[in-house]
Amino acid sequence: MNLTKLEEEVVVEHILDLGSRGFPPRLADVANMANSLRAERNLGQVGQNWPSTFVKRRPELKVKFNRKYDYKRALCEDPKAIQDWFGLVANMKAKYGIQDDDTYNFDETGFMMGQITPGAVVTASERRGRPKTIQPGNREWATVIQGINATGWTIPPFIILKARHHLSSWYKDGDIPQNWVIGVSENGWTTNELGLAWLKHFDEHTKKKVVGTHRLLFIDGHESHNSLDFQKYCKDNKIVTLCMPPHSSHLLQPLDVGCFAPLKQAYGRQVESLMRTQINHITKQEFLPCFRRAFDASFIASNVQGGFRGAGLVPFDPERVISALNVQLRTPSPLPVDTQPWLSQTPRNTLEIGSQSTLVKQRIQRHLDSSPTSMVEAFEKVSKGAAIIAHKLVLAQKRISELEAANAAATRRKSHKRKRVQAEGTLTVEDGARLTALQDFGVRSDGKKSKKQKRAEVGEPSQRRCGRCNRTGHNARTCKNEAEVGSE
Secondary structure: OOOOHHHHHHHHHHHHHHHHOOOOOOHHHHHHHHHHHHHOOOOOOOOOOHHHHHHHOOOOOOOOOOOOHHHHHHHHOOHHHHHHHHHHHHHHHHHHOOOHHHEEEEEEEEEEOOOOOOOOOOOOOOOOOOOOOOOOOOOOEEEEEEEEEOOOOEOOOEEEEEOOEEEHHHHOOOOOOOOOEEEEEOOOOOOHHHHHHHHHHHHHHHHHHOOOOOEEEEEOOOHHHOOHHHHHHHHHOOEEEEEOOOOOHHHHOHHHHHOHHHHHHHHHHHHHHHHHOOOOOOOHHHHHHHHHHHHHHHOOHHHHHHHHHHOOOOOOOHHHHHHHHOOOOOOOOOOOOOOOOOOOOOOOOHHHHHHHHHHHHHHHHHHOOOOOHHHHHHHHHHHHHHHHHHHHHHHHHHHHHHHHHHHHHHHHHHHOOOOEEEEOOEEEHHHHHHHHHHHHOOEOOOOOEOHHHHHHHOOOOOOOEOOOOOOEOOOOOOOOHHHHHHHO
16 A cells, blocks of 8 residues: 555645645646655655556546646636635635735746846937847846735845855845845756745744734745645645636736836846946846845835735735726826926026026016017026036936946955855855855854964964975975975
8 A cells, every 4th residue: 555544635635725725736746745655654656657546546636637828828817717716815814814914925036137128218319220228248047036015015035046156255245135045056046945945034034923823925836836845834834825826927916016027127227227337247246236226126115015906915805906807098197287486596407497597587578678689598598508517417427426336346346255155055145244254264164264264373474385395485386396206
């Protein structure tokens, strides 16, 4: 017998639970469940045909094929399917007594480090065709796993970079908050291990803020969110995961509705600003501060709350999504115009120069009996010249500030040594900075002191040594020790 009767009942219950939350497992997943149970009894794996045989003899289960992509995408915009999803959400919240303060969403998004965001640009009117904006050639991939709370606050980002080792230069300058986490993988993508590491990161930052008894976490159907270890950790820590219907995240996921688009746009602007300062290759050292500024600009409370509101989740309002399936355009209300009169004063910008010019022309026309045409024309030229100077000064000052900041940042980055801090795994920025500081004092990551530090403690002067015999007074090119050994 592959599984005991009780073990089979547990597997069936787990399959039905996953299916009720939008995670119908594949046959290979059923085999993994059985193998995990057998491993507890030091038994081998089940046979290749066991999953299908198991499903056939269990009346509660049935194998069904997924529908094709196009049909499912059309189906997700069917009001009936959306209504069923919101019914599932309402049932889960009622079953576990989920509070709005305990409602979360998480997902991952990818970045090509050197890619800008397409958008409207201003070009010469005679130009034909779409204008081209130069972007850095680096297309290295990075992934960000992000979680948000329905009340408007965010879990610290979990960044995955394409690398095998953590480098000390990532943790210099204090550009990244201490509670952010950086992980590495061979391609910069999420793995099951990193997905579980994020879940523990999420638990650490939310378990002390629980209002009710359970936390509700809206997720998509990514493989790393559906692993046995991921689901077991959620169950053990009272985290209820609810999976959205396939291909519906653009309607139902708060991060997609309110946060990820502003984040990508803000990051694209950061890359463009670097390009304008002649930084033509975006590395991990440039990516991290650029992402931090883009994150601060986009993950604000109003965007986070707007994402949950737009997805109809908090406050709970299914009609908000269903009614948006048939979009109705309307003309926006005009912006109010400031009609407050201008008082004479020294102008500080181009708008004030124009207001001051208008005021002076009105006074000339009121107080002079003769035609003031020539005086007004002369003054208009002065006003125009002052405006041109003011415009150029603003642009020049901005350009100088950008160049100075870029030059200072590049100088700092070049001064940092790219030492290996840790192989694989994840590090919080705080831990990365601590290990980097230890390296700077000659202490290795395993706590042992380097040879350089040991020589310094005993007062031995630091002298250059031969690369062959490790003695002082000569170098490898002039070393005679090899010849002496040969002559003996």
